[in-house]
Amino acid sequence: MVPIRSVPIEPGSLTYHDLPWIIEHREDRCTLCGQCTSVCPKECLHLTYRRQRMPNLDVLSSKRGSEYRTFVGIRQKTDMTHSCIGCGMCAMVCPNEAITPTLNTVENRTLFLNNQKGEAYKRGGRRNTSGPTLLDRIMFDRISMLTDPALDAGRHEFTVSTTLGRILSPEEYLKRKANGGWIPPTREIFPFVIGSMSFGALSPNMWLGLLQGVAYCNEVLGIPVVMCTGEGGCPPWVLKSPYLKYIILQIASGYFGWDEIIRAIPEMQCNPAAIEIKYGQGAKPGDGGLLMWYKVSELIARLRGVPEGVDLPSPPVHQTLYSIEESVMKMIQTLSMAFDHKVPVYPKISASTSAKSVLNNLVRNPYAGGLLIDGIDGGTGAAYNVSMDATGHPVASNVRECYLDLAAQGMQNEVPIYAAGGVGQNGNVAQNGMALVMLGASAVHIGKYIMQATAGCLGNEQNRCNVCNVGICPKGITSQNIKLYRRLDPDKVAQRVAETFMAIQTDVKKIMAPLGRSQSLPIGMSDAIGINDKDAADRLQIKYVC
Amino acid sequence: MCRLALKTANEPFSPYEVLEAMEAMKEGYDGSGLGLLLRGLEFEDFKYNPRFPILSGIAENKKSWKRLDQFMEERGYELKYDHKFHMDRSHMDGKDRYRYFLRAYRMPEEFQGKAMEDREGELMQTRLALRKDGEAHGGDLSVFSFWPDVAMIKEVGWPLQVGNLLSLHDGQIKSRVCMAQGRQNTNYGINLYACHPFFVQxxxxxxNGENTAFVPIRDWLLGRPFEGYMGYQSDSEVFTHILHYTLKQLKLPLQAYKHVITPLSLKELEAHPQGDFLRGLRNACKRLIIDGPNAVIGTLPDETCLLVMDHKKLRPSTVGGREGVWAIASEMCGVDAMIPDRDPSLDFQPMREHTVIIPPDRKEFEIWSQFDQFPLSLAA
Structure with missing residues (x-):
C-alpha cells in the first residue's frame, strides 16, 4: 500500500464523482479545438496529458507486457472554485459531440464544502425542488358539456386582460364620480407580468431585449404586457421615453436608482404602469436585495449611484421612523402623490402567514393599488441558499386565503391580489398562472420562466448553472461582463418575448374556452378547478378529484 | 335549455295562456320544473287591493301550515284573503303537497306610515324568516315571494301538467304580467328554490343558458351587507340580484343593467359619448360581468318588462305583439302561441348590445342600445 503521506489529500479534497456534475468526455471524438474550455464559465475544464496502457495481445508470441501511449485529454477540475455547474455550454459549443456534463445521481459531496472561506452558500435560481409542483397538479375540470357547449378558442372573442390598481366598490365609484372625487388609477394589462428583475441583475442586452419585446407586444400584437424593473432603477433614456408606460418601477429598501427616477419625473413623457414597493421577496423572505460585487460594473454603479465593485446588499426593511404599518401607509401615499395620484402603487411581500394582516391593512389604505404575494418557489439573482430553499411560504394557499378573506368582506378584487413564485417552473406557465387566477389572483408575475423562455437561461431545480449571483452567466443574461452579455442578441430576445406572450395568450384562451368563459378573466372561479390531493383540496377549498 | 315566456297585457289574462306557450316550445328540454310569476293580479272571488302583500309558497304538511299562520299573526300581519287552488291531484306525480298558498295580508300597523324602504325591508325579512323556518324543518315550507301584487308558483314537472294540477285554466286568477320558465335541469340539482323566476323585493x-361566471359573482354578492342576496341554488339567481343591486342599491336606471352584466369592450368605450364614466363603471362592477350565453327576461314592480342577452347568445329570444299586449319568449313559436294575431314582421330579436324595455303603458317597446348615450344626468 502507498504511504498515506504521498497521496495529496486535504479535508476538502474531492474527486470527480463527488461533484454535482460529472463531465463525460470522449477522446475518440475530441479534436482538441478548445472551444469547450474557453466557453466554460467556471473554467473547470483543462487540458491534461494522460497515459494509456496498450496491452500487448499477440497470442502467438510468448512475449507479454504492455505498451503505453501518451495523449492530450480534457478533464474537469475537482476543487470547489472550479467544480462543474452543469450549464452544458461545453456541449453546446462542441462541434463534435465529444463532451457533456451529466448529473451525479450518486452523491454530491460539494454540499458539505460549499462554505469556503467561511462564506455561506449563495446562488441564483429557485428553490431546488424538482417534480410537478402543486400548481402543475391543478386541473380545469368544469367543462361546459350540458346546457351550452364549450367555446371556440380560435374564433371566439375573449377578454383576457386584468386590472392593475385599486378598484372602488360600485357605490363608492358612483359617489365619487358624482362629487368629482378621486378615482384611483387603473391599467388594463395582460395577466402575465414580467416580474421584477433589476437592471443590474440582468445584463443591459437582456433588459433591452425584454423592453423591445414588451413594446412589440403592446404596439404591434395588442397584448398589453408590462414589466417590472426590480430594484436598481431604470435607464434614464427609458424613463424619458414613451415606453415608460409599459414599465412598473420598483422601489426597494436600498432605494437604488431612485435619484435618477425622481430627477426624471419632470421630463417623463408618460406615467409608468405602476409603482411596486418591495417589502419582501419569495426567494429570500425577510432579506433585502443582493447585487454581488462581481456585477457592480461602471454602468451599474453610475445608475445606482454607488462605487464600482462593491457588494450591494439592501437592508431587510425600509428605513423608517414609523411603525411598519405606518411606514407602508406613508410610503404608498407618498409615491402615489409623487406621480400626481395617477399611477397605481402596490406593495410586494413575500408569501407568509402574516400576509392576511398586510392585506387587511391595505384594505383600509385608499391609496393601495393591490398586493403582490411572492411565494417560496420564486427565483432570484442572488440569495443565501438557506433562504431560498427553506424560508418562505408557498404561494397557492396564501393567495387563496387572502382572496377568501377579501370575499368574506365583499371586497374581492377591490385590492387585487397578484401572485408570483414558481409560475411556469416546469414550463406550464399558462396552466400555473390560470390556476392561480382561479384561486383568486388577478394576475401573476413571471421572472425565471421569462429568462428561460426568452433568453435560454439554463438554470433549473437540479441546481444546474444557477450562478446568476457571480456574474458569469454563460448566456449573458445576468452578467455585466461585456464579453459575456454580447453573446445575447437583444433583437432575438425581443422576438422570443413576442413569441412567448402570443403562445401564453393562446393557451389562456384554450383554458377559458372549455370552461365557457370569455367575457372576463375567471378570477376566483374556484368551481372550475380540482386537484387529486385531498389535503390540498381541503386547504384550497376546491374540489378533490381522482 | 330552459324555455322562457312572458306576456304583458293591459287586460288581465289567465296564466294558462302562457303555459300553453310553454307547451308550444316543449321540444328540446326536459321539463323538470315550472316557475310562474304573476303581477297585476285579479281574483275571481275577491276584490284585491294591490297594496296588500301576497305571500306565495307551499306548505308540505299541516304542521308547517300552522307554523306559518302563527308566525304571520305574531308578526302582526292580518290575513285578508287566502286563495285556494282548485286542485286536480290526478296530475300530481311528484310528492303530494299539502297546500299551495297565495295569501294577501295587511301589513302590521307599525309599518303603516313608514318609509317605503322600511316596508320593503320588512317584507323581505319576513319572507327570509319563513324560508329559513322551512329549511330548519326539513324543507316543509317554501316561500317564493312576499310582495304587493305578485304571486309565484314553483313546481317540479311539465308546465301544462302543473297548470292542470292547480286548475289555472279556471279563470280564478288573472294577471296583467305573467312570466313562466320551463326548467331544464342543469348541474345544480332539482330544488324548488332553484326554479326561475327569481324574486327579490x-x-x-x-x-336560460348557463352562467359560467356564477361562482365569483355569487361570492361577491354574498359579501354584500344585504340579506336578500342568498339562496343561489341556481346559477341564474345572480341575474335577479344584480338587477336589484343596479336599480335599488346603486340607484342606476334600468339601462345601466346591460352595462353592468355585459359591458362594452374598452375599445368600444373609447368611442362612447360617456366612455369615461362607463369605463369606470365597468371596472367597479367587473365582478358582476356574466359569462353566458344567456337571455334574461324580467319584470319590475311598476310592470315594466325587459329582455337582455349577452354576447354569446346565438339563438336570440323574440319579442312581439301589438299595442296593449306584448310577449317575449325564448323561441319564436312561444310568441306565436301567446299572441297569434300580431304582425310577426315587426317582431324583434335583440342583439348583444340591446335592452328591450316594455314600459308599463304597453304602447310600444323600446330598443335601447349600449352604444346609445346613457340616460343618466350623472354621466353627462
Missing amino acids: GISTMT
Whole structure:
C-alpha cells in the first residue's frame, strides 16, 4: 500500500464523482479545438496529458507486457472554485459531440464544502425542488358539456386582460364620480407580468431585449404586457421615453436608482404602469436585495449611484421612523402623490402567514393599488441558499386565503391580489398562472420562466448553472461582463418575448374556452378547478378529484 | 335549455295562456320544473287591493301550515284573503303537497306610515324568516315571494301538467304580467328554490343558458351587507340580484343593467359619448360581468318588462305583439302561441348590445342600445 503521506489529500479534497456534475468526455471524438474550455464559465475544464496502457495481445508470441501511449485529454477540475455547474455550454459549443456534463445521481459531496472561506452558500435560481409542483397538479375540470357547449378558442372573442390598481366598490365609484372625487388609477394589462428583475441583475442586452419585446407586444400584437424593473432603477433614456408606460418601477429598501427616477419625473413623457414597493421577496423572505460585487460594473454603479465593485446588499426593511404599518401607509401615499395620484402603487411581500394582516391593512389604505404575494418557489439573482430553499411560504394557499378573506368582506378584487413564485417552473406557465387566477389572483408575475423562455437561461431545480449571483452567466443574461452579455442578441430576445406572450395568450384562451368563459378573466372561479390531493383540496377549498 | 315566456297585457289574462306557450316550445328540454310569476293580479272571488302583500309558497304538511299562520299573526300581519287552488291531484306525480298558498295580508300597523324602504325591508325579512323556518324543518315550507301584487308558483314537472294540477285554466286568477320558465335541469340539482323566476323585493328575472361566471359573482354578492342576496341554488339567481343591486342599491336606471352584466369592450368605450364614466363603471362592477350565453327576461314592480342577452347568445329570444299586449319568449313559436294575431314582421330579436324595455303603458317597446348615450344626468 502507498504511504498515506504521498497521496495529496486535504479535508476538502474531492474527486470527480463527488461533484454535482460529472463531465463525460470522449477522446475518440475530441479534436482538441478548445472551444469547450474557453466557453466554460467556471473554467473547470483543462487540458491534461494522460497515459494509456496498450496491452500487448499477440497470442502467438510468448512475449507479454504492455505498451503505453501518451495523449492530450480534457478533464474537469475537482476543487470547489472550479467544480462543474452543469450549464452544458461545453456541449453546446462542441462541434463534435465529444463532451457533456451529466448529473451525479450518486452523491454530491460539494454540499458539505460549499462554505469556503467561511462564506455561506449563495446562488441564483429557485428553490431546488424538482417534480410537478402543486400548481402543475391543478386541473380545469368544469367543462361546459350540458346546457351550452364549450367555446371556440380560435374564433371566439375573449377578454383576457386584468386590472392593475385599486378598484372602488360600485357605490363608492358612483359617489365619487358624482362629487368629482378621486378615482384611483387603473391599467388594463395582460395577466402575465414580467416580474421584477433589476437592471443590474440582468445584463443591459437582456433588459433591452425584454423592453423591445414588451413594446412589440403592446404596439404591434395588442397584448398589453408590462414589466417590472426590480430594484436598481431604470435607464434614464427609458424613463424619458414613451415606453415608460409599459414599465412598473420598483422601489426597494436600498432605494437604488431612485435619484435618477425622481430627477426624471419632470421630463417623463408618460406615467409608468405602476409603482411596486418591495417589502419582501419569495426567494429570500425577510432579506433585502443582493447585487454581488462581481456585477457592480461602471454602468451599474453610475445608475445606482454607488462605487464600482462593491457588494450591494439592501437592508431587510425600509428605513423608517414609523411603525411598519405606518411606514407602508406613508410610503404608498407618498409615491402615489409623487406621480400626481395617477399611477397605481402596490406593495410586494413575500408569501407568509402574516400576509392576511398586510392585506387587511391595505384594505383600509385608499391609496393601495393591490398586493403582490411572492411565494417560496420564486427565483432570484442572488440569495443565501438557506433562504431560498427553506424560508418562505408557498404561494397557492396564501393567495387563496387572502382572496377568501377579501370575499368574506365583499371586497374581492377591490385590492387585487397578484401572485408570483414558481409560475411556469416546469414550463406550464399558462396552466400555473390560470390556476392561480382561479384561486383568486388577478394576475401573476413571471421572472425565471421569462429568462428561460426568452433568453435560454439554463438554470433549473437540479441546481444546474444557477450562478446568476457571480456574474458569469454563460448566456449573458445576468452578467455585466461585456464579453459575456454580447453573446445575447437583444433583437432575438425581443422576438422570443413576442413569441412567448402570443403562445401564453393562446393557451389562456384554450383554458377559458372549455370552461365557457370569455367575457372576463375567471378570477376566483374556484368551481372550475380540482386537484387529486385531498389535503390540498381541503386547504384550497376546491374540489378533490381522482 | 330552459324555455322562457312572458306576456304583458293591459287586460288581465289567465296564466294558462302562457303555459300553453310553454307547451308550444316543449321540444328540446326536459321539463323538470315550472316557475310562474304573476303581477297585476285579479281574483275571481275577491276584490284585491294591490297594496296588500301576497305571500306565495307551499306548505308540505299541516304542521308547517300552522307554523306559518302563527308566525304571520305574531308578526302582526292580518290575513285578508287566502286563495285556494282548485286542485286536480290526478296530475300530481311528484310528492303530494299539502297546500299551495297565495295569501294577501295587511301589513302590521307599525309599518303603516313608514318609509317605503322600511316596508320593503320588512317584507323581505319576513319572507327570509319563513324560508329559513322551512329549511330548519326539513324543507316543509317554501316561500317564493312576499310582495304587493305578485304571486309565484314553483313546481317540479311539465308546465301544462302543473297548470292542470292547480286548475289555472279556471279563470280564478288573472294577471296583467305573467312570466313562466320551463326548467331544464342543469348541474345544480332539482330544488324548488332553484326554479326561475327569481324574486327579490319586487324585482324578478328568469334566464336560460348557463352562467359560467356564477361562482365569483355569487361570492361577491354574498359579501354584500344585504340579506336578500342568498339562496343561489341556481346559477341564474345572480341575474335577479344584480338587477336589484343596479336599480335599488346603486340607484342606476334600468339601462345601466346591460352595462353592468355585459359591458362594452374598452375599445368600444373609447368611442362612447360617456366612455369615461362607463369605463369606470365597468371596472367597479367587473365582478358582476356574466359569462353566458344567456337571455334574461324580467319584470319590475311598476310592470315594466325587459329582455337582455349577452354576447354569446346565438339563438336570440323574440319579442312581439301589438299595442296593449306584448310577449317575449325564448323561441319564436312561444310568441306565436301567446299572441297569434300580431304582425310577426315587426317582431324583434335583440342583439348583444340591446335592452328591450316594455314600459308599463304597453304602447310600444323600446330598443335601447349600449352604444346609445346613457340616460343618466350623472354621466353627462
